[in-house]
Each structure stands twice: as C-alpha cells, then as structure tokens.
Amino acid sequence: xxVKNHNTNRKKRVVRKRWNAAVLIALFVGILLTVFQYLGFVxxxxxxxxxxxxxxxxxQSDNMLSELTNKNLTYLHIWGEYLQNTSDxxxxxxxxxKAQEDAGxxxxxxxxxxxxxxxxxxxxxxxxLQENIEDEIRQGNDVITNAxxxxxxxxxxxxxxxxHGSYQGFEYDAIAIAYxxxxxxxxxxxxxxxxxxxxxxVHPDGRVVVDHSSEAWGEVYNFFGILREHSxxxxxxxxxxxxxxxxxxxxAMLINLDGEDYYxxxxxSKPQDWIFLGLVQADIVNASMNVLQRSTxxxxxxxxxxxxxxxxxxxxxxxxxxxxxxxxxxxxRDELFQKLSMNVDDVxxxxxxxxxxxxxxxxxxxxxxxxxxxxxxxxxCVLGKLHPGDxxxxxxxxxxxxxxxxxxxxxxxxxxxxxxxxxWFHNVAMGSEVNGKKKYILVLxxxxxxxxxxxxxxxxxxxxxxxxxxxxxxxxxxxxxxxxPMNAIIGxxxxxxxxxxxxxxxxxxxxxxxxxxxxxLSLINDILDMSRIESGKIxxxxxxxxxxxxxxxxxxxxxxxIHAKQLELYMDVMDVTNEDVYCDKTRLNQxxxxxxxxxxxxxxxxxxxxxxxxxxxxxxRGCELYEIRVKDNGIGMSQKFVQKIFxxxxxxxxxxxxxxxxxxxxxxxxxxxxxxMGGTIEVQTEQGKGTEFIIRxxxxxxxxxxxxxxxxxxxxxxxxxxxxxxxxxDSVTKMLVKVGMRSEWTLSGKEAVLRARQxxxxxxxxxxxxxxxxxxxxNGIEVTRQIRSLGDDxxxxxxxxxxxxxxxxxxxxxxxxxxxxxxxxxxxIRETLMAAIGQKQAGxxxxxxxAADLDFRGRRILLVEDxxxxxxxxxxxxxxxxxxxxxxxxxxxxxxxVKNSTPGDYDLVLMDVQMPVMNGYEAxxxxxxxxxxxxxxxxxxxxTANAFDExxxxxxxxxxxxxxxxxIVIEELISTLQNSLG
Numbered sequence: 009x010x011v012k013n014h015n016t017n018r019k020k021r022v023v024r025k026r027w028n029a030a031v032l033i034a035l036f037v038g039i040l041l042t043v044f045q046y047l048g049f050v051x052x053x054x055x056x057x058x059x060x061x062x063x064x065x066x067x068q069s070d071n072m073l074s075e076l077t078n079k080n081l082t083y084l085h086i087w088g089e090y091l092q093n094t095s096d097x098x099x100x101x102x103x104x105x106k107a108q109e110d111a112g113x114x115x116x117x118x119x120x121x122x123x124x125x126x127x128x129x130x131x132x133x134x135x136x137l138q139e140n141i142e143d144e145i146r147q148g149n150d151v152i153t154n155a156x157x158x159x160x161x162x163x164x165x166x167x168x169x170x171x172h173g174s175y176q177g178f179e180y181d182a183i184a185i186a187y188x189x190x191x192x193x194x195x196x197x198x199x200x201x202x203x204x205x206x207x208x209x210v211h212p213d214g215r216v217v218v219d220h221s222s223e224a225w226g227e228v229y230n231f232f233g234i235l236r237e238h239s240x241x242x243x244x245x246x247x248x249x250x251x252x253x254x255x256x257x258x259x260a261m262l263i264n265l266d267g268e269d270y271y272x273x274x275x276x277s278k279p280q281d282w283i284f285l286g287l288v289q290a291d292i293v294n295a296s297m298n299v300l301q302r303s304t305x306x307x308x309x310x311x312x313x314x315x316x317x318x319x320x321x322x323x324x325x326x327x328x329x330x331x332x333x334x335x336x337x338x339x340x341r342d343e344l345f346q347k348l349s350m351n352v353d354d355v356x357x358x359x360x361x362x363x364x365x366x367x368x369x370x371x372x373x374x375x376x377x378x379x380x381x382x383x384x385x386x387x388x389c390v391l392g393k394l395h396p397g398d399x400x401x402x403x404x405x406x407x408x409x410x411x412x413x414x415x416x417x418x419x420x421x422x423x424x425x426x427x428x429x430x431x432w433f434h435n436v437a438m439g440s441e442v443n444g445k446k447k448y449i450l451v452l453x454x455x456x457x458x459x460x461x462x463x464x465x466x467x468x469x470x471x472x473x474x475x476x477x478x479x480x481x482x483x484x485x486x487x488x489x490x491x492x493p494m495n496a497i498i499g500x501x502x503x504x505x506x507x508x509x510x511x512x513x514x515x516x517x518x519x520x521x522x523x524x525x526x527x528x529l530s531l532i533n534d535i536l537d538m539s540r541i542e543s544g545k546i547x548x549x550x551x552x553x554x555x556x557x558x559x560x561x562x563x564x565x566x567x568x569x570i571h572a573k574q575l576e577l578y579m580d581v582m583d584v585t586n587e588d589v590y591c592d593k594t595r596l597n598q599x600x601x602x603x604x605x606x607x608x609x610x611x612x613x614x615x616x617x618x619x620x621x622x623x624x625x626x627x628x629r630g631c632e633l634y635e636i637r638v639k640d641n642g643i644g645m646s647q648k649f650v651q652k653i654f655x656x657x658x659x660x661x662x663x664x665x666x667x668x669x670x671x672x673x674x675x676x677x678x679x680x681x682x683x684x685m686g687g688t689i690e691v692q693t694e695q696g697k698g699t700e701f702i703i704r705x706x707x708x709x710x711x712x713x714x715x716x717x718x719x720x721x722x723x724x725x726x727x728x729x730x731x732x733x734x735x736x737x738d739s740v741t742k743m744l745v746k747v748g749m750r751s752e753w754t755l756s757g758k759e760a761v762l763r764a765r766q767x768x769x770x771x772x773x774x775x776x777x778x779x780x781x782x783x784x785x786x787n788g789i790e791v792t793r794q795i796r797s798l799g800d801d802x803x804x805x806x807x808x809x810x811x812x813x814x815x816x817x818x819x820x821x822x823x824x825x826x827x828x829x830x831x832x833x834x835x836x837i838r839e840t841l842m843a844a845i846g847q848k849q850a851g852x853x854x855x856x857x858x859a860a861d862l863d864f865r866g867r868r869i870l871l872v873e874d875x876x877x878x879x880x881x882x883x884x885x886x887x888x889x890x891x892x893x894x895x896x897x898x899x900x901x902x903x904x905x906v907k908n909s910t911p912g913d914y915d916l917v918l919m920d921v922q923m924p925v926m927n928g929y930e931a932x933x934x935x936x937x938x939x940x941x942x943x944x945x946x947x948x949x950x951x952t953a954n955a956f957d958e959x960x961x962x963x964x965x966x967x968x969x970x971x972x973x974x975x976i977v978i979e980e981l982i983s984t985l986q987n988s989l990g
Contacts, residue, residue, distance in 0.1 A: 063260060063273050066286035069207060070277050073218075076192070077166070077279040080185060081150050083111055084168040088183055097176060101128045114188050118180035119167055121145045126178040133157065135184075136771070137165065145169045145182050152280050154217055155186065156771070158724055162189050162227075164218065193220040206287040209277060212254040215770065217282055229770035231285065240264045253283045262290065353454040357384070359407070361439075361446035364388050376454055378425030407448050410439040419455070431456040467648055497521055548592040548684055552710060555587045555634070556833040559621065562600055563829075569608050570617065578618040578809055579831040582739050585623060585746075586632055587833045588710040595681045596705075602678045603638040603701050610699070611642030621831065631706045641698035650691050654679035719838065721845055723748030725775035726767070730760040730791060731807065732784050736830075740778060740807075743837050749776065757786040761794045774802055776841065778828070781808035781815070789815065789822045796823035803844035807832065860982050862990060865890030867915045872902040872931065873951075874923040878974070882918065882951075885978065898923045899931025906935050911942035916988055919968065921952035921959070928952070929966045936967040947988050951976075 087107060094100055104116050105128070117125040117135060121142040126132045136156040144151045151167040167184035174180070192209075209218035214232035225234055235246050241263060252259065258275035269290035277284040355376050358368040366388055369381045410416055415438040422431050436451040501521060507513045559579055570577045600619075607617045617640045624633040645653065653675050682689045687705035727749045729740045737753035744751035754760050760779065767773045777795065779788040788806050795804065806819055809830040816827070828840040869891050873879040883893045894914070896902040903926070906914065917935075921928040928950060938944040950963040953974040960971045970984055 063258075063275070065205065066207060066273050066284060067275065069286075070275065070284040073192075073209065073284070074278040077152060080111070080113070080166040081152075081168060083107065084150070084166060084183060084185065088168055088170045091170065091173060091183065100175065104128045111185070112191070113185040114163065114191065115186045117165075117167075117184040117186065118173065118175045118178055119182045119184045120179065121181040125184070126175060126180070128175075130176060132178070135165065141167065141182075151182070151184075154215075154771070160188075162219075163187065164189065164192055189219055192218045204288060204292050208285040208287075209282050210253070210285060212250070212281060212283060214250065214253075221287070229772055233766070233770075234265075235263070238265045256281075256283075355433075355450075355452040355454075357450040357452075358440075359388065359448040359450065361408075361448055364407075367447065376431075376452070377422065378427060407437055410437055410448065412439045412441050412446060414439050429456075432459045470648075497525060548595060550590045550708075551593060553589055553591050553593045553596070554835070555584065555589060555621065556831075556835050558593065558596060558600075559619065559831050560829065562597065562604070562619070566601070566604050566608065569605075573608060573611070574613040575608065575611055576616040578616060580618075580620055580733070580736055580739070580809075581831040581833060582620065582622040582735055583624075583742070584621060584634075584833060586709040587835060589632075589634075589707040590710065591685065591705070591707050595685070599678050599681050599703065600636070600638070602675065603703075606675070607638055607640035607642065607699070610644075611640045615641050615698075619831075626706055628706065630711070631708050634705050634707055636703045636705070637700055638703075639698065639700040644695040644697050644699055645691075645693045646695055647693075650693060653691060654689075718746070718748035719841060720748075722775065722841065724750065726750045726752065726772065727776040727778065728760060728763060728774045729753040729778045730757060730783065730788070731755070731778075731780040732782075733780075736780070736807075736832075740832060740837065743832075743834050744776075744778075746834065747838060747841065757783040757788070757791040760791055764795045764800060765798055768798055768800060773800065776844065777802060777804040778807055778837075779804060781806050781810065789819050789824070792819070792824050793822040803841075805840055805844055860889055860986060862986050863890065864985070864989070866892070867989065868892045868894065868913060870894050870896060870902060870905060870914045870917045872896045872899065872917065872919045872923070872928065874898055874920060878920075882976065885976065885981070889982065899926030899928055899934075901925075902931050903934045906943055906946065907938060909943065911940070914946060916985070917946055917948045918951045918972075919948050921950055921954055921963070928968075929962065932963075932967045949984060949988065 087104070090103060091100065094103070108116060116128060118127075119125045119135065123135050123137055123141075124132070125135050137153050139151075139153045141151045141153060145167070146169075148169050148171075150169075151165075153165055153167075155163045155165045157163065163186040165184050165186045167182045169182045171181060172179075173183070206221040207218075208216055208221065208228070208231055210216050210231045214230045216228050216231060219228050221228060225238065228234055232246055232250065235241050235249075236243075241249075249261075253274070256276035260271060260273040263270055263272050265287075270287050271290055271293060273286040275284055276282075352372070353376065354370075355373050356368070356370040357366055357373075359366055366385050369384050371381065373384065374380050415436060417434065417436050419432060419434050422433055423429070424431055432455050434453045434455050436453070438449045438451075440447045440449055504514050504518060504521070559581070563577065563579060567577070604617065604619070611617055618638075620635075620637040620639075622635045622637075624635060626632040679689055682703055682705070685705050687703060689704075690702045691699065692702065693699035727744050729737050729744070729751060730753070731737050731740070732755050734755065737755065741751040741753050752763070754763065757779070760777070764774060764777070777792075779791050781788040783791065788808075792804050792806070795802075803825040804823060805826045805828055806824050807828050807830060819827070825844045826840050828836055867890070869886060871879060871882055871886070871893050873882060873895065874897050879895055883895065886893050894905065896905055899919075902917065902919065906917065919928040919932060923931075926934075932948050935946065935948065936944050947970075948968045949970040949972055950960075950968045951972045951974065952959065952963075963971050970988060972981060972984055
C-alpha cells in the first residue's frame with residue numbers, strides 16, 4: 009500500500025511540474041504575442057504618419073523646382089525678344105551681364121542645335137548635352153536638360169529656341185542659361201529633420217538631373233545604380249519601381265541602403281517628365297517612437313530573463329553537487345598536466361574544427377615559441393603556418409583533411425617570437441571528437457637541438473673540404489669559363505667564313521660571336537674591377553640619369569637571355585615621383601646586370617625573374633631613397649652560403665650550380681659598388697624556392713628637370729586602368745591623378761567592359777583606357793574589341809611587360825591606339841597619353857649609330873694606331889660621321905705629320921699609347937714641344953686599352969687633353985669629340 013501511495017505521489021509531482029511549466033510557457037508566449045502585436049501597430053502608424061509628412065515636404069520642394077523652371081523659361085523668352093530687336097553687341101553683352109546678376113545663373117550661351125555654343129565673352133565650345141535637343145529646337149519647344157563642360161561640374165541647362173540668330177558671326181538656334189547642381193540644390197534646400205533629408209530629380213530611366221544628397225555614395229549619375237549597389241532590392245523590384253516612374257505614379261516605400269532603413273517618397277514632377285525623389289533615414293523620422301519601442305523590448309527582455317533565470321536556477325540547484333565534484337576532478341587533472349607539460353619540450357594545443365579557436369594551450373608555449381597563451385587564444389594565426397612546408401596551396405586549411413581518429417605528421421621551421429632564433433619542430437595533428445564536436449589536437453615537438461647538431465657536423469665537413477679546394481676550384485672555374493666563350497668565338501668565326509654567302513647564317517654566327525665576346529669581356533672586367541675595388545682605385549662619376557631609361561635599357565639587354573631560357577620577366581615601379589637623379593649610371597647598370605644575370609643563371613626554364621623599383625622619402629634634403637628588388641623563383645641558396653656570398657671567388661657547390669659559368673666575383677663587386685654609393689644590399693633566399701636581393705640607394709634628385717605634369721587637354725576627364733596586379737593599378741592611378749585626370753581601376757577585363765558600357769549610358773564616358781595585355785579572364789585585345797563594339801572611340805593604351813611586335817597587327821585591328829611598356833614611369837605615361845591624343849609622335853626611329861649634336865663634315869683627324877684592324881674600325885666609324893681621317897702607324901710618323909702640317913690641317917689627334925718605334929706618351933711630348941704654338945697646342949686624345957686610373961693620369965701628365973678606352977664605345981667617342989671640337 010505504501011509503495012502504491014509513493015508511486016501515486018510521484019506521478020502527481022511529475023504532473024504538477026509539467027502543468028506549472030506549461031502555464032509558464034503559455035504565459036511567456038502570450039506576453040510575447042501581445043508585445044509583437046503592439047509593436048506592429050506602432051510601426052504601421054509611424055510609417056503612415058511619416059510617409060504623409062515626407063510627401064508634403066517633398067511636394068513643396070517640387071513646387072519650388074517648378075517655380076524655378078517657369079521663372080527661367082520666362083526670363084529666356086523675355087531676353088529672346090530683346091535679342092531679336094537689338095543688334096549692338098556691346099549692348100547685348102551689358103544686357104546679359106545685368107540679367108545674370110539679377111537671375112543668378114552661372115553662364116549664358118548662344119546655342120546651335122548640334123550643341124556648339126558661344127558666350128557673350130566670345131568664348132566658344134561644345135556643350136555636352138545628355139539628350140539630343142535638335143528636334144525640340146527645330147520644333148520651337150523649350151528644353152531643360154543636363155550638360156557637361158570640361159573642367160566644370162554637371163550643369164542644368166534651360167534653353168528656348170531663337171531661329172536665325174547671330175552673335176559675333178556665330179549662327180545660333182537657341183539661347184540657354186546654365187546652373188550648377190549646387191545652385192539648384194540651394195533652391196530646393198530641405199530644412200526638415202535638421203537637414204538630413206536627401207532628394208533627387210531624375211528621369212524615368214533613373215538618370216539624375218539634380219542631386220541633393222550626402223557624399224556617402226559619391227557623385228550619383230543614375231539612381232537605379234545606387235539601388236543596385238547599395239540596397240537589398242531585387243532586380244525585379246527595381247524594374248517594377250522603374251515602371252512606376254515611367255507611368256508617373258506617386259507613392260512611398262521603405263528600403264534598406266547600406267544596412268540602414270530609409271523612407272523613399274516619389275512623385276511626378278511638374279516640369280518635364282521628371283520624377284522627384286525624397287530619402288530620409290527611418291531612425292531620424294521615427295526617433296521619438298524608437299524610444300517607446302526600445303522600452304517595450306527591454307520590458308519583454310526583462311520578463312524573459314526572469315523566466316529563464318527561474319528555470320536556470322532550478323537546474324543549477326539540482327546539478328550543483330555533481331558540477332562541484334566534476335570541477336574538482338578536472339582541477340586535479342589540469343594541475344597534474346600543467347606540471348608535466350612545463351618540463352617537456354612539446355607544445356599541446358586543442359583547436360575547434362570550425363572556428364580554429366584554441367580551446368586549450370599548454371603553459372610551456374611561451375618558453376618554446378615566444379608567444380603567450382592569451383595571444384594564441386585571441387588569434388591562432390600568430391603561430392604562422394601550421395601546414396607542411398611543401399604543400400601546393402599554403403592558404404588551404406590542411407587540418408580539414410584529418411578525420412576523427414586519424415593523424416598526420418610533418419616538420420616545419422619556426423622563428424621564436426622573442427629571441428628571433430630559428431627552431432625546428434615535428435608536428436603531429438590528430439582528429440578527435442569531444443561532446444559531439446570535432447576538435448584538432450596538435451603536438452609540436454622541439455627538434456632544434458638534434459637538427460643543429462646534424463647541421464654543425466655537415467658544415468664542419470663542408471668547410472674543411474672547401475678550404476682545401478678553394479684555390480684549385482677558382483683556377484678550374486676560370487679555365488672553364490674563359491675557354492667556353494673562346495671556343496664559341498673560334499668555332500662560329502670558322503663557320504661564318506665557311507658560309508660567307510649565306511647572309512642569314514653569317515648574321516646568326518656574328519650575333520653569337522658578339523654575345524660570347526661580351527661574356528668574355530665581362531669575365532675579364534670582373535677580375536679587373538675586383539682588383540681596383542680592393543686597392544681603392546675605383547671611383548664613382550655622377551651624371552644625370554633617367555631611371556626610366558635605365559630599367560628599359562636593362563630590359564632590352566637581358567631580353568635575349570630571358571627568351572633563351574624560356575623565363576618570364578616582370579618589371580614594375582611603385583611610388584616613383586622623381587625618376588631623374590644623379591648617379592654613376594655605369595656602376596648602377598653593373599650592379600643590376602650582375603644581379604639579373606645571376607637570377608637568370610640559377611632559374612630553370614619556366615621560372616620568373618622580377619625587378620621592382622620603389623621610392624621612399626630620403627633622410628637628407630634633395631635626396632630620395634630608392635629600393636630595388638631583384639627576385640627569382642630559382643634554385644635558391646643555403647643559409648650558410650648567404651653568410652659569405654659577397655666574398656671574392658665564392659660559389660656554392662651543388663650539382664646545379666657546378667654546371668653554371670661564373671668566376672665568383674660578381675657579387676663581391678656588386679657589394680663594393682653598393683657600399684661606395686652609400687647604399688645597402690641584403691639577401692632573402694631559401695633553397696628550392698628562389699632568391700631576392702634588396703638594394704637601397706640614396707640618390708640625389710634633379711629638381712631642375714621637374715616639369716609641370718598636368719596635361720591641360722585631359723584635366724578633369726576620367727580614365728580607367730585595367731590590370732590584374734593591384735600594385736600596378738594603384739601606381740598608374742596615382743600617376744593619372746597627377747596629370748590631372750580622374751582615375752578608376754579594376755582587376756577584371758569583363759568588369760572593364762561593363763564599366764565602359766555604364767559610363768557611356770550615364771553620359772560620363774571614359775576619355776582614356778589603359779589595359780594590361782595579359783588579363784586572367786580575357787586579354788587586353790579582346791577587352792579593346794568589346795569596348796570598340798560599344799561605339800566608343802576613346803584612346804586605348806595596351807600596357808605590357810612583353811614584346812608587342814607579335815600582337816601589334818591584331819591589336820591595331822581591334823582598335824588599340826598605342827602601346828606602353830612596363831615598367832611605367834610618369835614620363836612614360838605622359839608621353840603615351842600625349843601621343844594618344846595626337847600631341848606628338850609615339851616613338852622615334854631607332855638609329856644604329858648615336859646621333860651627334862655637331863656637324864663633323866669636313867673635319868680632319870689624325871689617327872695614330874699600329875694595329876691594322878683597330879685602325880680600320882676607327883676609320884670606318886669616324887667616316888660615318890663625316891670626318892676625313894689620316895692615319896699614322898706609330899708615334900714617330902705622327903710627330904712628322906703634325907710637324908709638316910699647317911695650322912688647321914688637323915682638328916684633332918687620336919693617339920694610341922702602346923706602339924713600336926715611339927709610344928703615344930713620347931709622341932705627345934714631342935708635339936707639345938714644337939716651335940709653332942698652333943701646332944703644339946693641337947687637341948690630342950688618348951685611345952688605348954690601358955684603362956686603369958694610373959694610365960689616365962699618365963696620359964694627362966704628358967700633355968694629352970682626354971682619354972678614351974678600348975674597345976671603342978661609340979657614345980663615349982662621339983661625346984668626347986663634341987666636347988673637344990665644340
């Protein structure tokens with residue numbers, strides 16, 4: 009019986025608990041439904057009242073616009089009657105200026121039906137009207153439309169026809185006045201809601217006539233464009249709204265723009281076929297009611313919290329004992345694990361599989377990784393990469409591939425965040441499931457000591473072997489590297505002689521002979537430069553240098569090597585505002601060629617070599633800091649070799665490098681030149697991934713060459729830059745702004761075509777396109793073709809880092825106006841834009857021989873040279889410039905020829921130094937000692953292969969006037985002759 013009563017009582021308690029819970033839930037639901045109904049009623053009432061208020065406000069503004077329209081058209085009719093009865097131009101001008109003062113319009117135009125105009129001041133131009141008004145003018149109708157004039161903001165134009173009018177010889181069909189958008193806005197100023205209301209006057213198709221809005225959306229050309237870009241309305245809803253505009257409906261609606269609710273009120277405007285729109289934020293209109301709504305929400309929230317608190321309290325009270333016992337167990341386990349983990353070299357982490365947030369981090373993480381537990385809990389990315397080092401896609405989350413009860417292992421290199429020490433870890437990642445949620449457990453085991461020990465042993469063995477073989481290695485390298493080009497020179501010379509009648513073959517052989525000769529000369533120059541640098545005999549000669557010419561010439565020089573090895577070359581510049589500097593151009597070229605030659609040598613086919621130039625503010629007045637990065641994705645270098653890369657005769661010994669020519673002097677010379685120029689050079693490299701050299705040079709700028717960069721013909725016009733590289737878009741956009749244009753950019757060819765179409769439709773067309781040839785979605789030629797299909801004849805410039813000769817015919821046929829090679833400097837973009845608008849030629853013809861500023865025809869030179877081949881070459885070159893050349897085979901013969909000549913027979917003597925019978929130094933001293941001062945003072949220039957500083961000093965000391973080195977550099981020869989004979 010007791011058991012039966014106990015069971016009955018238990019059932020009653022269960023039923024009572026369920027009944028109480030049901031009552032509480034029903035009460036809670038009833039309260040919520042009542043509140044929601046109340047809020048719905050309030051929202052509906054607020055909406056209706058707000059719409060009514062806003063409609064009245066904007067209706068008044070529409071009446072103001074109608075009054076303004078009627079007033080201006082009335083003025084035009086009155087002025088037109090006056091102009092018909094007056095022919096005196098001075099009276100007309102005074103009358104119009106008085107009318108402008110009274111009415112307050114911006115400009116008065118005598119307007120032809122095709123849009124050309126003349127002002128009372130005599131200024132003429134073209135009024136870019138958005139609509140074709142010719143038919144309206146011919147039919148005698150008044151016209152109100154938007155227009156654009158270069159250099160001015162959008163105008164609202166009122167025009168009335170006046171047939172057969174003439175002013176200062178200009179035949180006009182109508183007279184017109186124009187207001188700026190801001191003038192119209194002042195008339196329509198809406199003071200309601202503290203000036204937060206916005207309004208537009210638009211055509212039924214959305215084109216904006218008058219814009220009275222905030223600057224949040226910039227210049228608005230089409231209201232539907234704002235809705236598409238910033239609202240949550242679907243395209244179907246926007247099209248429905250467009251139909252209501254066309255039918256002249258008056259209505260209101262609530263829309264969401266950029267996350268904010270707005271009241272949109274619209275009605276048919278009285279003037280023209282326009283629609284008057286009003287926009288006000290709902291929060292501003294409903295400010296008072298929002299307080300009531302928030303109070304209601306707080307009340308409901310308080311009730312809900314109380315009910316939830318009641319339930320939570322019951323649950324907590326019931327489970328408090330169990331939780332306390334479990335917390336104690338967890339505390340004991342955690343304390344035990346904390347003590348154990350602090351004494352091991354393993355870091356333990358548990359990550360949430362969805363969010364990658366750290367649920368647990370062992371306390372020894374700061375000791376092993378240099379990062380606090382709090383930092384990791386806040387952002388797991390502070391650890392850097394957690395994936396294997398050889399993965400194909402570093403951005404991919406590779407932990408997602410690990411299933412529950414699976415694990416993966418890999419090694420990674422890590423930099424200690426506090427000490428900067430490189431450490432190596434063995435990672436174990438395991439998938440687990442805790443309380444139904446997937447977790448990742450990571451164990452990072454420190455293997456740094458083992459790796460360092462192995463590296464130390466390997467480096468000790470390698471250092472010993474390198475020290476024993478250094479001398480023999482250098483001699484072997486030099487023997488191999490010198491014999492290789494010599495073999496090519498001898499072999500191809502033999503082949504050229506054997507095929508002397510085959511012009512194409514001989515040309516090919518001669519090109520290879522020239523390439524091999526230049527390489528051999530570079531090997532010799534490396535050794536000579538190294539000895540000069542170490543002895544302190546080299547010095548820098550600062551001249552005016554164009555960095556644009558340096559990089560473009562550099563690109564031309566190495567293009568053959570790039571194509572031969574099937575590599576990609578990428579050059580770009582960033583933030584370079586001063587491209588004309590003072591520096592030693594020869595040494596700068598030497599540095600860049602050394603770095604690029606190495607990049608090409610050690611990058612396999614299909615790789616990429618890049619050069620990036622960037623300008624930073626200098627620390628000294630008149631100087632800027634220029635950073636040059638030369639990067640490749642070749643074989644890279646070991647960190648050990650990086651420590652001695654700038655030492656002479658050092659080359660890393662690997663199976664790949666051993667097959668590559670080089671003396672091991674290039675980087676030593678590069679480092680010394682950079683030091684002498686006051687700069688720095690650093691290396692970032694990783695074996696198998698490539699190398700990047702970073703040079704920073706302080707260079708004096710040429711302020712006298714700074715020119716006004718704005719192009720008057722393009723100022724205020726809009727341009728579009730299309731390139732898949734953000735840095736190029738940013739750099740070119742900044743340069744376009746400096747020449748006075750408004751610039752936009754996009755990374756997509758398809759988007760460029762879309763923007764071009766929209767700009768034409770909205771009446772704000774682009775006036776220049778700069779498009780990259782190689783885009784990911786469609787190439788620049790196809791983009792050009794599609795833009796031209798829109799009827800757009802705007803200049804289009806193709807920007808490319810490659811030789812455009814192969815695509816020029818196709819590009820011109822597609823409508824390309826001009827080409828511009830990367831890297832693009834300010835001078836390049838100015839020259840290309842000017843050429844595109846027909847201001848100057850896009851390029852000049854290439855001349856094989858450099859041009860001379862002086863006319864050398866009839867000038868006589870005495871060439872003193874004992875080598876027949878050298879003499880033949882010099883005579884041929886000088887004859888090309890109009891010189892008459894007499895020769896002498898040694899110094900004694902030269903002295904006799906000068907002695908027996910009359911003053912003026914010879915204008916100049918080119919004197920070799922090392923000759924039989926009498927050398928050039930002695931011959932010069934003999935000439936200087938002649939009795940006739942006119943003959944003794946003749947200009948004598950040394951021309952010799954002895955190119956050391958002491959040779960130059962000796963030549964000047966014996967009486968010579970200048971110094972030229974062999975092999976002959978034609979530019980240097982002509983420049984010296986101009987200075988001597990000028």
